[in-house]
Amino acid sequence: MSRVFALILFSFLSSVIIAVEPSANPVVVVKTSSGEIEIELYQDKAPITVKNFLNYVQDGHYNGTIFHRVISTFMIQGGGLTADMKEKTTKAPIKNEATNGLSNEVATVAMARTSVVDSATSQFFINVADNVFLNHRDNSDGGFGYAVFGKVKKGMDVVNRIKLTKTGQHGAFSDVPVTPIVIESISLKK
Numbered sequence: 001m002s003r004v005f006a007l008i009l010f011s012f013l014s015s016v017i018i019a020v021e022p023s024a025n026p027v028v029v030v031k032t033s034s035g036e037i038e039i040e041l042y043q044d045k046a047p048i049t050v051k052n053f054l055n056y057v058q059d060g061h062y063n064g065t066i067f068h069r070v071i072s073t074f075m076i077q078g079g080g081l082t083a084d085m086k087e088k089t090t091k092a093p094i095k096n097e098a099t100n101g102l103s104n105e106v107a108t109v110a111m112a113r114t115s116v117v118d119s120a121t122s123q124f125f126i127n128v129a130d131n132v133f134l135n136h137r138d139n140s141d142g143g144f145g146y147a148v149f150g151k152v153k154k155g156m157d158v159v160n161r162i163k164l165t166k167t168g169q170h171g172a173f174s175d176v177p178v179t180p181i182v183i184e185s186i187s188l189k190k
Contacts, residue, residue, distance in 0.1 A: 025040050025041055025042055025043055025044065026040075026041045026043060026050070026054065026188060026189075027039065027040050027041070027153065027188075027189040028041060028053075028054075028057060028186050028187065028188055028189060029186070029187055029189050030062075030155075030183060030185075030186050031183070031184040031185045031186070031187075032067070032158065032162070032181055032182060032183055032184060033180070033181055033182040033184065034158050034161050034162050034165075034181055035155060035157070035158035035161070036154075036155055036158065037126075037152055037154070037155035037156075037158050037159060038152070038153045038154035038155055038189065039109055039150045039151065039152055039153065040150055040151055040153050041053065041054070041149060041150040042100075042102065042148070042149055042150055042151070045097075045100040045101065045102055045148075045149070046097045046100050046102070046147055046148070046149035046150075047097075048094050048095050048097055049094060049097050049111055049120070049147050049149040050149055050150070052091070052094045052120075052121075053124070053149065053150075054188070055091065056079070056091075056122050056186075057186045057187065057188060058188075060185075061079075061088060061090075061122055062079055062122070062183050062185065062186040063183070063184065063185045063186075064082055064083070064182065064183070064184070065078055065079050065080060065081060065082060065088065065182075065183045066078055066081055066082065066083050066177070066180045066181055066182050066183060067162055067177065067181040067183070068080070068081040068085065068173060068176055068177075069125075069173070069174075069175045069176065070162060070163060070165055070167050070175055070176075070177050070181070071163075071167075071175050072128065072163045072164055073128070073129055074127075074128065074129055074131065075125040075126060075127050075128055075129070075131065076125060076126050076128060076159060076162050076163055076181075077112055077123060077124070077125040078123065078124065078125075078181075078183055079112075079122050079123045079124045079183065080112075080121070080122050080123040083180040083182060085170055085171060085173060085176070088122070090121035090122045091121060091122075092121075093113075093116075093118055093119045093120060093121050094111075094118065094120055094121070095118050096111075096113065096117050096118050096119075096120060096144060096145075096146075096147050097147040097149070098135070098136040098144055098145035098146055098147040098148075099136050099145075100147065100148070102147075102148035102149075103130075103132060103135055103148065104127050104130070104131040104132065104134040104135055104145075104146060104148055105127060105130045105131075105132075106127055106128060106129060106130055107126070107127065107151050107152040107156055107159070108126070108127050108148045108150070108151050108152075109124055109125070109126050109127075109148065109149060109150040109151060109152065110124065110125055110127065110134065110146045110147055110148045110149065111123070111124055111125075111146060111147045111149065112124060112125050112146070113146065115141060116141070117141055117144045120147065124149075125146075126152060126159055128159060128160070128163045134146045162177075162181050165177045165178070165179065165181060166178045166179075
């Protein structure tokens, strides 16, 4: 009798533990012309940003865009321009979630934006250095910071290859890879 009770209690407690386990953050695979990068998206810390990013992923927006700005001591930026340096149409800008407590450190992924705090759309960057000066400091335009929303889990070797690519000037753009680094696709990992 006590064995049956223990088995029932164990089954019940196991189901309770499973039921309260937090859901895992989504992971995307970024297929580039230089290799694959796997990124965990922190929907728990940056829900607006992750939802926005995943909407672009679902729409196929990133397919055929490039890493158009590469600075080996800073970051690699992409997600908005095609190989011929044409800007893709974007959705409305989103609220900047730089107050989420995440830091712009090596391997983190953050939203690119203009000098306007809430101006991020599709472009993102992967930090290749600890860029704490990009973190939220205050609510001023200059101090608000850049919202980190993910981190590279696999493929930092690819990121490091990209950061070392030869760059130059292309029209009004500087730090553009001489040979385009194409984002072939971004997909949600199952």
